[in-house]
Amino acid sequence: MEQAITCAGEDAPAPTLNQALAGHQQRIGLSFVAYLASSAVVALAWLQQWLPWYVLAMYVATGVLIHSAFMLLAMLDARLTRRDAVLTTSLLVACIAPPLIATSLLEEGQVQGIFLLLATAPLLAGHWYAQHLQQERLRRHHEALQQTVATLQAELDDARCLVNRDALTGVFSRPHLFETLSREAARQTRAKGVFSIALLDIDHFRQVNQQHGYEAGDAVLRAIASDINGKLRAADVFGRYGEETFLLIMPNTALEGALIKAGRMREQIAQLTVKTKGESKENDALLKVSVSIGVTTFCQSESVDITLARVESALQTARAAGLNQIASQPQVDEPALQDA
Helix, strand or coil: CCCCCCCCCCCCCCCCHHHHHHHHHHHHHHHHHHHHHHHHHHHHHHHCCCCCHHHHHHHHHHHHHHHHHHHHHHHHCHHHHHCHHHHHHHHHHHCCHHHHHHHHHCCCCHHHHHHHHHHHHHHHHHHHHHHHHHHHHHHHHHHHHHHHHHHHHHHHHHHHHHHHECCCCCCECHHHHHHHHHHHHHHHHHHCCCEEEEEEEECCHHHHHHHHCHHHHHHHHHHHHHHHHCCCCCCCEEEECCCCEEEEEEECCCHHHHHHHHHHHHHHHHCCEEEECCCCHHHCEEEECCEEEEEEECCCCCCHHHHHHHHHHHHHHHHHCCCCCEEEECCCCCCCCCCC
8 A cells, every 4th residue: 555655755756848838938928028127227227317328238138148058958957957056046046147247337326336236136026036035945845744634634534444444344343343332332241231242153153154165155154244234223333253153342331231232233234135246146045144143231340352252142142042042141230131
Protein backbone atom coordinates (compact mmCIF):
# COMPACT_ATOMS: atom_id res chain seq x y z
CA MET A 1 0.00 0.00 0.00
CA GLU A 2 2.91 2.30 -0.59
CA GLN A 3 2.17 5.62 -2.20
CA ALA A 4 4.41 8.43 -3.35
CA ILE A 5 3.59 11.28 -0.97
CA THR A 6 5.29 14.52 -0.06
CA CYS A 7 6.57 14.66 3.49
CA ALA A 8 5.69 17.66 5.61
CA GLY A 9 9.29 18.81 5.86
CA GLU A 10 9.97 18.65 2.12
CA ASP A 11 9.33 21.18 -0.60
CA ALA A 12 6.18 20.88 -2.62
CA PRO A 13 6.61 19.32 -6.08
CA ALA A 14 8.62 21.59 -8.37
CA PRO A 15 6.84 23.03 -11.40
CA THR A 16 7.53 21.55 -14.82
CA LEU A 17 9.88 23.24 -17.30
CA ASN A 18 6.99 24.63 -19.34
CA GLN A 19 5.31 25.99 -16.21
CA ALA A 20 8.55 27.61 -15.04
CA LEU A 21 9.18 29.14 -18.49
CA ALA A 22 5.64 30.51 -18.67
CA GLY A 23 6.05 32.04 -15.20
CA HIS A 24 9.33 33.71 -16.18
CA GLN A 25 7.88 35.06 -19.41
CA GLN A 26 5.00 36.55 -17.47
CA ARG A 27 7.29 38.18 -14.90
CA ILE A 28 9.65 39.54 -17.57
CA GLY A 29 6.65 40.89 -19.46
CA LEU A 30 5.29 42.63 -16.35
CA SER A 31 8.75 44.05 -15.65
CA PHE A 32 8.94 45.38 -19.23
CA VAL A 33 5.52 47.02 -18.93
CA ALA A 34 6.68 48.70 -15.70
CA TYR A 35 9.86 49.79 -17.46
CA LEU A 36 7.82 51.33 -20.31
CA ALA A 37 5.83 53.26 -17.72
CA SER A 38 9.05 54.64 -16.25
CA SER A 39 10.20 55.41 -19.80
CA ALA A 40 7.07 57.51 -20.21
CA VAL A 41 8.16 59.55 -17.17
CA VAL A 42 11.60 60.02 -18.74
CA ALA A 43 9.99 60.99 -22.07
CA LEU A 44 7.87 63.58 -20.27
CA ALA A 45 11.04 65.02 -18.71
CA TRP A 46 12.59 65.19 -22.20
CA LEU A 47 9.51 67.00 -23.55
CA GLN A 48 9.96 69.52 -20.75
CA GLN A 49 13.58 69.85 -21.94
CA TRP A 50 14.91 68.71 -18.59
CA LEU A 51 17.29 66.23 -20.21
CA PRO A 52 18.91 65.64 -23.64
CA TRP A 53 17.50 63.22 -26.18
CA TYR A 54 20.38 60.75 -25.93
CA VAL A 55 19.59 60.10 -22.24
CA LEU A 56 16.03 59.13 -23.21
CA ALA A 57 17.34 56.97 -26.06
CA MET A 58 19.86 55.29 -23.77
CA TYR A 59 17.21 54.64 -21.13
CA VAL A 60 14.69 53.08 -23.54
CA ALA A 61 17.27 51.10 -25.53
CA THR A 62 18.95 49.71 -22.42
CA GLY A 63 15.65 48.57 -20.98
CA VAL A 64 14.67 46.82 -24.23
CA LEU A 65 18.05 45.08 -24.42
CA ILE A 66 17.95 43.95 -20.80
CA HIS A 67 14.46 42.43 -21.03
CA SER A 68 15.16 40.85 -24.43
CA ALA A 69 18.36 39.29 -23.10
CA PHE A 70 16.63 37.83 -20.06
CA MET A 71 13.74 36.50 -22.16
CA LEU A 72 16.22 34.79 -24.48
CA LEU A 73 18.25 33.48 -21.55
CA ALA A 74 15.18 31.95 -19.92
CA MET A 75 14.25 30.19 -23.17
CA LEU A 76 17.73 28.81 -23.87
CA ASP A 77 18.99 27.79 -20.42
CA ALA A 78 16.64 25.31 -18.73
CA ARG A 79 18.70 25.28 -15.54
CA LEU A 80 18.24 29.00 -15.01
CA THR A 81 14.56 28.68 -15.85
CA ARG A 82 14.10 26.28 -12.96
CA ARG A 83 16.05 28.55 -10.59
CA ASP A 84 13.26 31.04 -10.15
CA ALA A 85 14.83 33.31 -7.54
CA VAL A 86 18.20 33.62 -9.34
CA LEU A 87 16.79 34.74 -12.67
CA THR A 88 14.21 37.11 -11.21
CA THR A 89 16.68 38.73 -8.79
CA SER A 90 19.21 39.20 -11.60
CA LEU A 91 16.56 40.95 -13.70
CA LEU A 92 15.67 43.32 -10.86
CA VAL A 93 19.32 44.20 -10.29
CA ALA A 94 19.89 44.76 -14.03
CA CYS A 95 16.92 47.16 -14.17
CA ILE A 96 18.70 49.42 -11.67
CA ALA A 97 21.51 50.06 -14.16
CA PRO A 98 19.72 52.38 -16.68
CA PRO A 99 18.60 54.97 -14.08
CA LEU A 100 22.07 54.99 -12.51
CA ILE A 101 23.74 55.45 -15.92
CA ALA A 102 21.32 58.26 -16.74
CA THR A 103 22.10 59.92 -13.42
CA SER A 104 25.82 59.89 -14.21
CA LEU A 105 25.15 61.57 -17.56
CA LEU A 106 23.17 64.46 -16.04
CA GLU A 107 24.13 67.44 -14.03
CA GLU A 108 23.03 67.70 -10.42
CA GLY A 109 19.49 68.84 -9.94
CA GLN A 110 15.88 67.83 -9.89
CA VAL A 111 16.16 65.46 -12.86
CA GLN A 112 18.77 63.36 -11.08
CA GLY A 113 16.27 62.86 -8.26
CA ILE A 114 13.77 61.49 -10.74
CA PHE A 115 16.25 58.86 -11.94
CA LEU A 116 17.27 57.99 -8.40
CA LEU A 117 13.58 57.43 -7.66
CA LEU A 118 13.30 55.23 -10.74
CA ALA A 119 16.34 53.28 -9.57
CA THR A 120 14.62 52.41 -6.28
CA ALA A 121 11.53 51.08 -8.09
CA PRO A 122 13.12 47.68 -8.93
CA LEU A 123 14.22 47.32 -5.32
CA LEU A 124 10.69 47.94 -4.12
CA ALA A 125 9.38 45.54 -6.74
CA GLY A 126 11.97 42.98 -5.64
CA HIS A 127 10.86 43.27 -2.03
CA TRP A 128 7.24 42.78 -3.04
CA TYR A 129 8.15 39.82 -5.20
CA ALA A 130 10.16 38.20 -2.38
CA GLN A 131 7.15 38.50 -0.08
CA HIS A 132 4.90 37.07 -2.78
CA LEU A 133 7.32 34.20 -3.42
CA GLN A 134 7.46 33.37 0.28
CA GLN A 135 3.67 33.33 0.53
CA GLU A 136 3.45 31.13 -2.54
CA ARG A 137 6.00 28.70 -1.10
CA LEU A 138 4.12 28.56 2.20
CA ARG A 139 0.87 27.96 0.32
CA ARG A 140 2.40 25.07 -1.62
CA HIS A 141 3.84 23.59 1.58
CA HIS A 142 0.43 23.89 3.25
CA GLU A 143 -1.28 22.15 0.35
CA ALA A 144 1.37 19.41 0.35
CA LEU A 145 0.93 18.95 4.08
CA GLN A 146 -2.86 18.69 3.72
CA GLN A 147 -2.44 16.12 0.97
CA THR A 148 -0.02 14.15 3.13
CA VAL A 149 -2.43 14.18 6.07
CA ALA A 150 -5.32 13.08 3.84
CA THR A 151 -3.22 10.27 2.35
CA LEU A 152 -2.06 9.06 5.75
CA GLN A 153 -5.63 9.22 7.10
CA ALA A 154 -6.86 7.14 4.17
CA GLU A 155 -4.08 4.60 4.75
CA LEU A 156 -4.92 4.52 8.46
CA ASP A 157 -8.61 3.91 7.69
CA ASP A 158 -7.65 1.12 5.29
CA ALA A 159 -5.39 -0.44 7.91
CA ARG A 160 -8.12 -0.26 10.54
CA CYS A 161 -10.54 -1.87 8.12
CA LEU A 162 -8.09 -4.69 7.43
CA VAL A 163 -7.59 -5.27 11.15
CA ASN A 164 -11.21 -4.90 12.24
CA ARG A 165 -12.94 -6.75 9.39
CA ASP A 166 -12.71 -10.32 8.20
CA ALA A 167 -11.66 -10.26 4.55
CA LEU A 168 -13.92 -13.14 3.48
CA THR A 169 -17.19 -12.43 5.25
CA GLY A 170 -17.01 -8.69 5.95
CA VAL A 171 -18.01 -9.12 9.61
CA PHE A 172 -15.74 -8.13 12.49
CA SER A 173 -12.42 -9.94 12.82
CA ARG A 174 -11.10 -11.99 15.74
CA PRO A 175 -8.78 -9.20 17.03
CA HIS A 176 -11.69 -6.75 17.06
CA LEU A 177 -13.86 -9.28 18.94
CA PHE A 178 -11.22 -9.65 21.66
CA GLU A 179 -10.87 -5.88 21.90
CA THR A 180 -14.64 -5.50 22.22
CA LEU A 181 -14.83 -8.25 24.85
CA SER A 182 -12.16 -6.59 26.98
CA ARG A 183 -13.84 -3.20 26.68
CA GLU A 184 -17.31 -4.60 27.46
CA ALA A 185 -16.01 -6.60 30.44
CA ALA A 186 -14.41 -3.49 31.93
CA ARG A 187 -17.55 -1.41 31.32
CA GLN A 188 -19.93 -3.95 32.84
CA THR A 189 -17.63 -4.51 35.81
CA ARG A 190 -17.69 -0.78 36.60
CA ALA A 191 -21.47 -0.57 36.11
CA LYS A 192 -22.14 -3.96 37.77
CA GLY A 193 -24.01 -4.86 34.62
CA VAL A 194 -24.25 -7.95 32.47
CA PHE A 195 -23.53 -9.12 28.94
CA SER A 196 -23.69 -12.50 27.24
CA ILE A 197 -21.91 -14.15 24.34
CA ALA A 198 -22.88 -16.89 21.89
CA LEU A 199 -20.43 -19.05 19.92
CA LEU A 200 -21.77 -20.50 16.66
CA ASP A 201 -20.14 -23.48 14.93
CA ILE A 202 -21.20 -24.63 11.44
CA ASP A 203 -22.19 -28.29 11.47
CA HIS A 204 -20.35 -30.61 9.05
CA PHE A 205 -18.37 -27.68 7.62
CA ARG A 206 -15.35 -29.84 6.77
CA GLN A 207 -17.57 -32.18 4.79
CA VAL A 208 -18.83 -29.22 2.78
CA ASN A 209 -15.25 -28.34 1.88
CA GLN A 210 -14.33 -31.91 1.05
CA GLN A 211 -17.42 -32.73 -1.02
CA HIS A 212 -18.11 -29.41 -2.73
CA GLY A 213 -14.80 -27.57 -2.57
CA TYR A 214 -13.47 -24.61 -0.63
CA GLU A 215 -15.42 -22.13 -2.72
CA ALA A 216 -18.62 -23.76 -1.48
CA GLY A 217 -17.33 -23.48 2.10
CA ASP A 218 -16.59 -19.80 1.55
CA ALA A 219 -20.10 -19.29 0.16
CA VAL A 220 -21.59 -20.90 3.29
CA LEU A 221 -19.52 -18.63 5.55
CA ARG A 222 -20.57 -15.52 3.63
CA ALA A 223 -24.22 -16.50 3.60
CA ILE A 224 -24.38 -17.12 7.36
CA ALA A 225 -22.42 -13.95 8.16
CA SER A 226 -24.64 -11.81 5.94
CA ASP A 227 -27.89 -13.33 7.22
CA ILE A 228 -27.05 -12.97 10.91
CA ASN A 229 -25.26 -9.63 10.73
CA GLY A 230 -28.23 -7.97 9.03
CA LYS A 231 -30.69 -8.85 11.81
CA LEU A 232 -28.92 -7.78 14.98
CA ARG A 233 -29.31 -4.84 17.33
CA ALA A 234 -27.03 -1.86 16.82
CA ALA A 235 -25.34 -2.64 20.15
CA ASP A 236 -24.55 -6.26 19.25
CA VAL A 237 -21.12 -7.16 17.87
CA PHE A 238 -20.87 -10.14 15.50
CA GLY A 239 -17.67 -11.47 13.99
CA ARG A 240 -15.68 -14.45 12.79
CA TYR A 241 -14.03 -16.23 15.70
CA GLY A 242 -12.38 -19.14 13.92
CA GLU A 243 -12.33 -20.99 10.62
CA GLU A 244 -15.96 -22.12 10.94
CA THR A 245 -17.09 -20.32 14.09
CA PHE A 246 -18.71 -16.96 14.75
CA LEU A 247 -19.01 -15.06 18.02
CA LEU A 248 -21.89 -12.78 19.00
CA ILE A 249 -21.43 -10.27 21.86
CA MET A 250 -24.73 -9.11 23.38
CA PRO A 251 -24.38 -6.12 25.75
CA ASN A 252 -26.96 -5.68 28.52
CA THR A 253 -28.36 -9.16 27.90
CA ALA A 254 -28.68 -11.84 30.60
CA LEU A 255 -28.54 -15.57 29.96
CA GLU A 256 -32.27 -16.07 29.35
CA GLY A 257 -32.38 -13.31 26.76
CA ALA A 258 -29.21 -14.63 25.11
CA LEU A 259 -30.74 -18.13 24.83
CA ILE A 260 -33.82 -16.67 23.15
CA LYS A 261 -31.68 -14.82 20.62
CA ALA A 262 -29.52 -17.91 20.02
CA GLY A 263 -32.68 -19.93 19.28
CA ARG A 264 -33.78 -17.38 16.73
CA MET A 265 -30.38 -17.46 15.03
CA ARG A 266 -30.39 -21.27 14.91
CA GLU A 267 -33.82 -21.32 13.26
CA GLN A 268 -32.85 -18.50 10.93
CA ILE A 269 -29.75 -20.31 9.70
CA ALA A 270 -31.61 -23.61 9.33
CA GLN A 271 -33.85 -21.92 6.75
CA LEU A 272 -30.86 -20.82 4.64
CA THR A 273 -30.18 -22.43 1.28
CA VAL A 274 -26.71 -21.82 -0.13
CA LYS A 275 -26.17 -22.30 -3.86
CA THR A 276 -22.75 -23.58 -4.82
CA LYS A 277 -21.23 -23.61 -8.30
CA GLY A 278 -19.73 -26.78 -9.75
CA GLU A 279 -17.61 -27.28 -12.82
CA SER A 280 -20.87 -27.18 -14.83
CA LYS A 281 -24.45 -26.16 -14.16
CA GLU A 282 -25.34 -29.82 -13.68
CA ASN A 283 -22.90 -29.96 -10.77
CA ASP A 284 -24.37 -26.90 -9.01
CA ALA A 285 -25.74 -27.77 -5.58
CA LEU A 286 -28.11 -26.29 -3.03
CA LEU A 287 -26.78 -26.75 0.49
CA LYS A 288 -28.77 -26.72 3.69
CA VAL A 289 -26.70 -25.72 6.72
CA SER A 290 -27.16 -25.71 10.47
CA VAL A 291 -25.19 -24.51 13.48
CA SER A 292 -24.53 -25.58 17.02
CA ILE A 293 -24.47 -22.76 19.55
CA GLY A 294 -22.94 -22.35 22.99
CA VAL A 295 -24.14 -19.52 25.24
CA THR A 296 -22.84 -18.04 28.48
CA THR A 297 -22.90 -14.85 30.51
CA PHE A 298 -19.99 -12.80 31.80
CA CYS A 299 -19.38 -13.09 35.55
CA GLN A 300 -18.35 -10.01 37.46
CA SER A 301 -14.58 -9.54 37.85
CA GLU A 302 -13.65 -12.66 35.88
CA SER A 303 -11.22 -12.55 32.97
CA VAL A 304 -12.40 -12.66 29.38
CA ASP A 305 -10.42 -15.88 28.89
CA ILE A 306 -12.57 -17.62 31.51
CA THR A 307 -15.76 -16.42 29.83
CA LEU A 308 -14.53 -17.67 26.45
CA ALA A 309 -13.51 -21.04 27.92
CA ARG A 310 -17.00 -21.41 29.36
CA VAL A 311 -18.76 -20.61 26.08
CA GLU A 312 -16.47 -23.03 24.21
CA SER A 313 -17.40 -25.72 26.75
CA ALA A 314 -21.07 -24.95 26.17
CA LEU A 315 -20.53 -25.30 22.42
CA GLN A 316 -18.94 -28.72 22.88
CA THR A 317 -21.97 -29.76 24.91
CA ALA A 318 -24.28 -28.62 22.09
CA ARG A 319 -22.28 -30.54 19.48
CA ALA A 320 -22.25 -33.66 21.63
CA ALA A 321 -26.04 -33.46 21.91
CA GLY A 322 -26.43 -34.17 18.20
CA LEU A 323 -25.66 -30.95 16.28
CA ASN A 324 -28.11 -28.14 15.43
CA GLN A 325 -28.47 -27.72 19.20
CA ILE A 326 -28.03 -24.98 21.80
CA ALA A 327 -26.35 -25.41 25.18
CA SER A 328 -25.44 -22.94 27.91
CA GLN A 329 -23.15 -22.67 30.89
CA PRO A 330 -25.17 -20.74 33.53
CA GLN A 331 -23.35 -18.63 36.10
CA VAL A 332 -23.83 -18.32 39.86
CA ASP A 333 -25.92 -15.33 41.15
CA GLU A 334 -27.11 -14.46 37.65
CA PRO A 335 -28.48 -10.91 37.35
CA ALA A 336 -32.08 -10.28 36.55
CA LEU A 337 -33.17 -10.79 32.96
CA GLN A 338 -32.95 -7.72 30.75
CA ASP A 339 -34.42 -7.08 27.32
CA ALA A 340 -32.70 -9.10 24.62
